[in-house]
Amino acid sequence: MLDLKKDFPIFGENPGLCFLDSGASAQKPSYVIDFVADFYRKTYANIHRGVYKQSWETTVLYDKAREKTAEFLGVDSPESIIFTKNTTESINLVAYSFGETLKEGDEIIVSIMEHHANFVPWQRLAEKKSLKLKIAYIDRESLILPLENITKLITDKTKLIALSMCSNVLGTISPFVEVCKIAEEKGIKVLLDGAQYMPHHKINFKELGINPDFVVFSGHKLCAFDGVGVLYGKKEVLEEMEPFLTGGDMIESVSIEKTEFAPLPNKFEAGTPPIGAVISLLKAIEYLEGIGLDKIEEHEKTLAKEAIKRIKEIEGVHVFAPERISNGIVSFTIDGIHPHDIATILAEDNVCIRAGMHCAEPLITYLNQDSFARATFYLYNDLEDVERLVKAVKRCKEVFKL
Amino acid sequence: MNIDPIYQEVILDHYKNPRNCKEIDGISEKGHNASCGDKVEVIAKVEDGKLKDLSVCTKGCAICTASGSIMSERVKDMSIEEAEKFIERVKKYLKGELPEEEFDEIFELKALSGVRRLPVRIKCALLPWITLENTLKHEK
Numbered sequence: 001m002l003d004l005k006k007d008f009p010i011f012g013e014n015p016g017l018c019f020l021d022s023g024a025s026a027q028k029p030s031y032v033i034d035f036v037a038d039f040y041r042k043t044y045a046n047i048h049r050g051v052y053k054q055s056w057e058t059t060v061l062y063d064k065a066r067e068k069t070a071e072f073l074g075v076d077s078p079e080s081i082i083f084t085k086n087t088t089e090s091i092n093l094v095a096y097s098f099g100e101t102l103k104e105g106d107e108i109i110v111s112i113m114e115h116h117a118n119f120v121p122w123q124r125l126a127e128k129k130s131l132k133l134k135i136a137y138i139d140r141e142s143l144i145l146p147l148e149n150i151t152k153l154i155t156d157k158t159k160l161i162a163l164s165m166c167s168n169v170l171g172t173i174s175p176f177v178e179v180c181k182i183a184e185e186k187g188i189k190v191l192l193d194g195a196q197y198m199p200h201h202k203i204n205f206k207e208l209g210i211n212p213d214f215v216v217f218s219g220h221k222l223c224a225f226d227g228v229g230v231l232y233g234k235k236e237v238l239e240e241m242e243p244f245l246t247g248g249d250m251i252e253s254v255s256i257e258k259t260e261f262a263p264l265p266n267k268f269e270a271g272t273p274p275i276g277a278v279i280s281l282l283k284a285i286e287y288l289e290g291i292g293l294d295k296i297e298e299h300e301k302t303l304a305k306e307a308i309k310r311i312k313e314i315e316g317v318h319v320f321a322p323e324r325i326s327n328g329i330v331s332f333t334i335d336g337i338h339p340h341d342i343a344t345i346l347a348e349d350n351v352c353i354r355a356g357m358h359c360a361e362p363l364i365t366y367l368n369q370d371s372f373a374r375a376t377f378y379l380y381n382d383l384e385d386v387e388r389l390v391k392a393v394k395r396c397k398e399v400f401k402l
Numbered sequence: 403m404n405i406d407p408i409y410q411e412v413i414l415d416h417y418k419n420p421r422n423c424k425e426i427d428g429i430s431e432k433g434h435n436a437s438c439g440d441k442v443e444v445i446a447k448v449e450d451g452k453l454k455d456l457s458v459c460t461k462g463c464a465i466c467t468a469s470g471s472i473m474s475e476r477v478k479d480m481s482i483e484e485a486e487k488f489i490e491r492v493k494k495y496l497k498g499e500l501p502e503e504e505f506d507e508i509f510e511l512k513a514l515s516g517v518r519r520l521p522v523r524i525k526c527a528l529l530p531w532i533t534l535e536n537t538l539k540h541e542k
Contacts, residue, residue, distance in 0.1 A: 336418075338463035340438045344408065344523060356438045364439075370461065371439045399409045400464075 002291065002299045004380045007031065011380070018351040018388040023168055023329055023376030025220045026199060032223060032283040036276050046272055048249065062275060065282035066265065072285045073215060073232055074204030080238060082231040082268040083278050087195040088117040090216035090231035091162070093268065094191055095121035097241040098160075098214075104130040106159045111136040111145055111174060112366050113167040116359040118193040122162055132157070138172060140367065143322045147175040151182060160189045165197035169358045169372060171304075171329035172322050173197070180210035189213040189237070198222055199378070200300060200327045202293040213237050219277060224284035228277035231268070238264055245270040288379075296379045300328030303377040303386055310390045316402060317393065320372060328377030331358075334393065337400050339373040345399050346373075349392045408516035408523075409464060412509065417464040422474035424457045429540040433533030435525055440466040442530045444537045452481050458534075463526050465517060470530030472510040477534065482541055489535050496527045 005011040007029040010019070019027060039061070045054035047062045063078075070078040084090045099121075102108075108122050112135050126133040136150040150161065161183055165176050176192055183190045191214040197203070199222035205211060211234065219228040233241075243250055243261055250270040252260035261267045288296065304321075307330050311317050316335035334342060339355035346353055353375045357364045364371065375389055428447035434440070440462030447455040458474040460467040473492075477485045492511065494500045498518040505511040517527045 338467075340440075340463040340523075340526065341409070341465070344520065361439075400414060 001382065002295065002379055008380050009033065016350050018385050020375040020377065020385060020389060021352045021354050022378035023196065023374060024354055025226065026223045026378055027380060028223055029287055031287045032280050035283045036280045039279055040276060047275060058275060061279050065278045068282045068285050069230055074206040075232055077235050079264040080233055080235045082233065082265050083273050084229040084231055085227060086229035087193065087216050087218040090229045091117055092121050093231055093244040094214050095125050097244050099125045100242055102129055102131055102159055105157055107132045107134055107155060107157045109134045109136055109150060109153050109158060109161045111163055113138055113145065113170060113172060113360065113363050114164050115168050115193065115195065118162050118164055119362065143170050143172055143320065145172060145174045147178050150179055154186065158188050160191065162191040164193040166327065168196045169331050169360050169363055169374065170320055170322065171325055171327050173326055177208055177210055180212050195221060201297050219281040219284065222284055222288060225277040225280040227274040228281050235264065243267055247271055291379060297326065299379060300377045301326055303381055304328045304330050306383065307375065307386045307389055310386065311393050314393060331372040331374045333369065333372060334396055336402050337396055339371040342373040342396050345396045346392045349395065351388050351392045410513045412513045413464060413468040416468035416471040420460060420467050420471040422457055423459040426455050426457045429537055431533050431537040433529050435529055438463065440526055440529055442470055442533045444533045446537050448482065448541055453478055453485055458530055460530065465523055465526040466529050469514055469527040473530050473534060482538055486538060489531050492531055493528060496524055
């Protein structure tokens with residue numbers, strides 16, 4: 001088992017903190033915090049423009065983050081990595097810029113387990129451009145997303161499949177590898193939402209033999225700072241797309257009559273980017289790779305399995321996870337107690353979980369639920385945290401006299 | 403004995419057995435907290451400027467449900483004006499803008515005061531009151 005709490009200053013500053021909300025955002029290790037703090041003290045300047053040392057050094061670090069991110073995903077061209085604000089912005093970028101090329105009657109497929117970030121932009125686009133948005137459903141019993149439920153929706157009008165790699169509520173992994181292969185054969189574009197997948201699993205698209213058109217994720221869920229998101233796009237696809245935001249940094253030349261846009265990646269990075277956050281992503285990836293994403297996955301899985309086993313033993317507790325879990329997401333309900341009350345009672349015990357719809361209202365509704373309590377385990381959690389969760393869940397029932 | 407400052411006996415009682423969720427005719431309004439999914443529907447039967455009857459149906463957490471149930475018992479038979487003033491007072495109280503002792507005489511409301519220390523839960527307790535406030539606007 002990993003023993004990493006010492007790497008994360010938040011735990012030293014908050015003794016007894018049982019943090020089980022990494023699915024929302026992960027804590028930051030000293031390795032990342034200290035490097036970025038040091039960078040701001042010693043090196044900081046804006047990127048690209050300056051000829052002086054600080055600007056140059058900042059630019060080098062910024063570009064290194066791009067190279068590291070490409071390597072982390074197992075894709076060839078660093079210039080295909082676009083830094084955005086977060087996953088949501090990455091998807092909106094694609095919805096606006098790639099979305100422009102879609103025509104009335106074209107079809108987009110998403111799954112029922114999408115986060116609102118990978119649902120609302122497509123729904124809006126569909127409304128605006130009279131497209132058809134089709135929903136691939138999960139199996140209500142097994143909570144898995146059968147490949148067939150996606151492929152049966154494909155027609156010759158399908159232009160895009162926008163698919164979450166991992167559900168933020170259920171932990172269900174989608175059959176994204178097969179989807180990419182089938183889509184490529186049929187000339188359908190694929191966007192993979194990796195917000196919940198990337199922080200917890202080793203990925204290498206080249207080794208998997210797939211090359212999705214778009215891949216998006218956020219830095220803050222994988223121990224980088226908030227404020228940086230990633231959009232990977234196939235070079236030729238990004239090159240054909242119109243810019244999303246326009247202005248400074250994304251231009252080649254500007255005259256009163258006309259603007260020539262900069263080549264990738266600058267074309268999609270208008271304005272001063274979140275420099276510190278991008279550099280934090282470089283350090284966060286280094287940190288996670290230093291530990292090993294395969295080890296992290298194994299660690300989380302062990303904790304989540306134990307947690308599921310233990311809280312299922314408590315009468316009235318229902319866990320919503322597929323049989324074979326592969327990450328640290330544990331959504332549950334307790335009969336007779338609303339998840340918001342569960343989270344409040346757990347908070348009194350310094351056990352931090354999330355309650356609500358988790359930005360996945362279509363999924364919650366489809367499962368005939370109002371809301372879930374969700375505990376998420378990450379690399380710094382340990383068996384003591386599982387114990388604390390179990391104890392706190394039992395206390396909920398005592399408080400509610402159940 | 404349950405000593406939890408929020409989930410006291412009276413709150414749990416109103417949560418488990420919410421009062422006055424019924425079918426009546428009158429002006430109505432729905433309320434919704436997007437982040438947690440709490441839902442409230444208020445129906446008010448107004449006669450001669452008075453709240454003759456009130457239905458409050460809640461789908462949500464204990465705090466929201468209990469708050470709505472307590473409200474339904476408290477404001478019935480008030481005049482519209484009295485009800486509006488009372489709602490205003492309760493809202494201020496729940497937000498912590500009035501002293502803790504403000505509702506010493508109404509122990510159910512005092513029991514709700516635990517939310518004053520829980521900023522994220524205040525909106526749960528407020529939802530029924532805001533929904534009633536919006537309902538009464540139809541009378542004008």
